[in-house]
Amino acid sequence: MRVTTVRPQELGHSELALWREFQAADPAQDNPFLSPEFTLEVAEFRPDVRVAVVADGNSVVGFFPYQRNALGVARPVGRGFRDRDGAALAPGVELNARELLRGCDLAVWQFDHHVTGQLAATSERSALLPSPVVDLRHGYDAYVDGMRRRSSVTLKGINYKRRKLERDVGPVRHEMHSLDGGVLRTFMKWKSEQYLRTGKGDFLAQPGITNMLTRLQHTRSERFSGSLAVLYAGDIPVAAHFGMYTPRALVLWFPSYDPAFAKYSPGFIQLMALSEDAAALGIECFELGRGRHAYKDQFKTGHVQVSEGWMARPAMGTVLHRVTTAPRQEVINFVRARPQIRAGVAAMRGTFRSVRARANQLRPGGPGGNKK
Structure with missing residues (x-):
């Protein structure tokens, strides 16, 4: 195996086409998120993004994208x-x-x-975890029929609220595909306000995110598409979702809605x-992501397995990683595996977020603070 590391922008058209070909050949x-478009x-x-081009003899057999820090720790x-x-x-x-x-050094x-x-020869510090999905291989009507059996109360409630709306x-x-820049700004405003209400950091305020979403909003190709999807009542946008999809999979990425219509x-x-x-569109799988949210249990049809953990080779960065990151991850995994402990931790986090959200509202310039 021969490995060459490059910046994503240095990959040629033939290499990007081969990357997409590898994806198309394997549903997993x-x-x-594994597409070259997302990495680019x-x-x-993020200037620390690299791609390892893996060759066997004269043939390229893989592309491995990652971000690395100064200690050689890749994520x-x-x-x-x-x-x-x-x-x-x-x-x-x-x-x-x-x-x-x-x-990759x-x-x-x-x-x-x-x-x-x-990956072969992985570290023993890894685990398989479920990630919920909606199986659409048999079409939407089949999905609704299955949901009617699994979560009839949820489905009836959604249909009732849609009629009321x-x-x-x-x-x-x-x-499914809005190219309206004003709607994108409205969606981002809703999402930022949601982060503020729940006491979370505003992800959308990070440098570069707005430009990334704007470019993805206008990206559509045979193998990859960005999607600003908007739900309207009359001419009023009441919910929006920013996601991406390939011919096989749509991912739940950034959902949000107008709080004024929350009761619906x-x-x-x-x-x-x-x-x-x-x-x-012929998409077979709607991936809901690993987050612990009750609604995902109501909508999912099953799950796929993903791996969590880390692997290392002898180096100073490995030593520092063991001392700092690994113990924290072990604690997280311990809590996730025990529902009673997880419930208690979730309650404490909820209290903390409420306090932080209240502090955000009272700070100068916040929704409840003194504005200049």
Whole structure:
């Protein structure tokens, strides 16, 4: 195995085409977060993004994108805002983890949504975890029939609220690809306000994110598309979702809605509309992501397995990683595996977020603070 590391922008058209070909050949790899388009977009504002081009003899057999720090610790591209990581590999290829790290001059590879079966000689510090999905292979009607059996109360509630929204406001319609810049700004305003209300840091305020979403909004090709999907009642946008999809998979990425219409559950109405539109496009899988949210249990049909953990080779960066990151990750995994403890931790986090949200509202310039 021969490994060459490059910046994503240095890849040629033939190499990007081969990357897409590898994705298309394996359903597990056919995910927007593993697409070269996503890596290229993140590299526009994250200069630490690299791609390992893996060759066997004279043939390229894989592309492994990552971000690295000064200590040689690598993490997935778009860490903090992506739900799948891994490589794009030719059929039948499995990477030796230690050889890959050596070829990239890396001490550690830390991952949490990794495609299973791609890496041999992985660390014992890894685990398989479920990631919920909506199976659309048999079409939208089949999905609704299954949901009627699994979560009939949820489905009836969504249908009731959709009818009420139509009576009170106007006809409900769903647009899968909005190119309206004003709607994008409205969506981002809703999402930022949601982060503020819940006491979370505003992800959309990070440098480069706005430009990335704007470019993705206008990206549509045979193998990859960005999608600003909008739910309207009459002419009023009431919910929006910014996502991406390949011919096989749509990912739930940034959902949001207008709080003024919260009583109609517009986010749930849009989840059903997204599933319907995705099925109409021939998409087989709507990936909901690993987050612990009760609504995902109501909408999912099953799950796929992803890997979480880290692997390393002897280096100073490995030592520092063991001392700082690994114990924290072990605690997180311990809590996740025990529902009673997890519930208590979730309650404490909820209290903390409420306090922080209140502090955000009272700070100068915040919604409840003194404005200049």
